[in-house]
């Protein structure tokens with residue numbers, strides 16, 4: 001039997017009926033249409049599906065949509081401001097922190113979560129913060145550089 005949920009996503013309130021077993025990642029992509037939340041492994045390993053839930057970084061493939069009821073989510077689509085990239089997104093572009101882009105929404109949100117708590121992280125802290133996000137393309141150097149650049153931007 002479907003259950004009603006009410007969830008705020010990127011500042012907008014959505015009310016819907018969902019199957020109790022529907023994963024949050026698929027709810028965001030297929031029901032809401034926010035396909036910036038990518039789905040890779042669906043077992044909590046790759047981080048491509050990361051979103052912020054009440055300000056905390058979570059893997060949306062490890063949650064059911066019903067667990068987001070009466071809570072607030074920010075997806076990658078929620079970072080840009082009126083079509084202008086968020087400074088962290090700009091830093092990823094400037095430092096070539098992506099190739100195919102599959103991991104990028106999760107990487108950017110993991111960086112956002114880190115910099116919100118630690119605006120001036122060391123390289124070790126950056127690598128630790130990104131440890132739950134896998135990239136099959138870049139070898140991570142450019143991604144770490146992008147987060148360093150992002151830290152400079154958000155501290156300006």
Ligand code: FES
Pocket residue numbers: 038039040041042043044045046047048049050059060061062
């Ligand atoms: S799809 Fe969620 S962690 Fe890989």
Ligand code: FES
Pocket residue numbers: 097098099100101102103104134135136137138
């Ligand atoms: S840029 Fe392709 S998986 Fe990271």
